[in-house]
Amino acid sequence: MQEKILVVDDEQEISDLLELYLQNENYSVFKFYTAKEALACIETTEIDIAILDIMLPDMSGFTLCQKIRVNHAYPIIMLTAKDQEIDKITGLTLGADDYITKPFRPLEVVARVKAQLRRYKKYNSVQAGTTEESIIVHSGLVLNSSTHECILNEKPLDLTPTEFYILRILLERKGKVVSAEELFREIWKDEYYTKSNNTITVHIRHLREKMGDTVENPQYIKTIWGVGYKIEL
Structure with missing residues (x-):
């Protein structure tokens, strides 16, 4: 179609x-x-x-x-x-x-x-597997890939598809640093990323605002300066 x-x-x-x-x-x-x-x-x-x-x-x-x-x-x-x-x-x-x-x-x-x-x-797309496999839980954060819902401390987060996907990638790779370039290529699958492209930076900022997170004292998304972003285990 x-x-x-x-x-x-x-x-x-x-x-x-x-x-x-x-x-x-x-x-x-x-x-x-x-x-x-x-x-x-x-x-x-x-x-x-x-x-x-x-x-x-x-x-x-x-x-x-x-x-x-x-x-x-x-x-x-x-x-x-x-x-x-x-x-x-x-x-x-x-x-x-x-x-x-x-x-x-x-x-x-x-x-x-x-x-x-x-x-x-x-x-x-609904991924194959059980419902449990599509749900990621981390420190009061519940992300459900099947229903595309995200809940933080029992309150729903209104995320755009891109914000949801970024958060999902970071949660799936908890404890590992993911660079802005990796996030960009994972999401958009193209070659238009440059060092001056701040698309990911802006989406991360909005994610933090919606989650009540801060750069100075992050509870969830931590910036590893010059490297990328990660969510601690």
């Missing part, structure tokens, strides 16, 4: 170009130039991944991202015309999974889409 991709960008040339390249990869593309049209589509269509421009005529891509996240957990990639850190951080804060700066190479977008879909399918 064809995966359904939502593309929202008011620049027709960019939207058309993305549509062409994605359709060539056998994806079903739902293309819109306004957030209003996109929201109407979301209500009636099961989307697998969304690509949102930040600058839309009727609503910012950030706001659209927030509205999607109310009811949907599928991956969201933000497009930004500005190579500014604040745009990237804002997008990730509001629930986006990745960002691409314009101008971009269409094949890079295709690669990012494939990586996100692979990660999301793995995240959503």
Whole structure:
């Protein structure tokens, strides 16, 4: 079955170009130039991944991202015309999974889409084995991979798919240091990681905020400076 991709960008040339390249990869593309049209589509269509421009005529891509996240957990990639850190951080804060700066190479977008879909399918697949095997318990933290639920001290944590997956990796490798590069490649399965890429850093920060954790006195996620992150045994 064809995966359904939502593309929202008011620049027709960019939207058309993305549509062409994605359709060539056998994806079903739902293309819109306004957030209003996109929201109407979301209500009636099961989307697998969304690509949102930040600058839309009727609503910012950030706001659209927030509205999607109310009811949907599928991956969201933000497009930004500005190579500014604040745009990237804002997008990730509001629930986006990745960002691409314009101008971009269409094949890079295709690669990012494939990586996100692979990660999301793995995240959503129910692994073979017993229920006990899909549950990780650690110091008041309960992570259930089958139901995609995370509970901390008997209170549910509202995690994005990427945050959930990062926490799961760290818990599965308790006592071991996992580098930002390892986390990035494990989640996105692509080669676009660079030393200047702070995507993982931002997601770790949000995880800590939601868990009430701190860098200075971490109860869960510990930063090993210059190496990576780990959860102590």
